[in-house]
Amino acid sequence: MQTYLFLGIAILGEVIATSALKASAGFTQLVPSVIVALGYLVAFYFLSLTLKVMPVGIAYGVWSGAGIILVSGIGWALFGQRLDAWGAIGIGFILLGVLIVNLLSKTTMH
Template identity: 70%
Template sequence: MQSYLFLGIAIFAETIATLSLKASNGFTRLGPSLVVAVGYVTAFYFLSLTLRAIPIGVAYAVWSGIGIVLISAIGWAVFGQKPDAWGTVGIGFILVGVMIVNLMSRTSAH
């Protein structure tokens, strides 16, 4: 269970770092640029801890899939970047895929 906590921290840190990329304005603003660097270092550190117990394919699928869903939702809410219908369907498939891997696959750590 601790591995999923580490994975959650990695996803959160990566989400903050990715959102800060926009605010960094191409790394021309120091504060947001530092948040990007610290966020990605934190994300990869906790992802590495996750890999002690969760297979790399599963961990990466969850990390990237949940990250895509979160970034898309925040992009819509904060930046007004609303996906079109097909974009929403695709993001829904990503979310369903993550759920299938975690709930039904024998490759994930339960």
């Protein structure tokens, strides 16, 4: 269970950092730039802890897939970015893939 907590923290750190990239304006704004750096530091540290137990392909797939879904939601909610039908379908497939790996696959832990 601790492995999933670490993976969740890694995902959250990556989502915060990626979302702050837009506000950093190419690293010209100090506070958002610091948030980006700290967010990625947290993300990679906790991802490295996750990789002690979970195979890298599974951990990275879940990390990146969940990140895509969450950042897309933040883009919609905070930045007014819209997806067309095909974009929404594609993200739906990513969500389905993350769920299949976590709920059905036996390869998530060593």
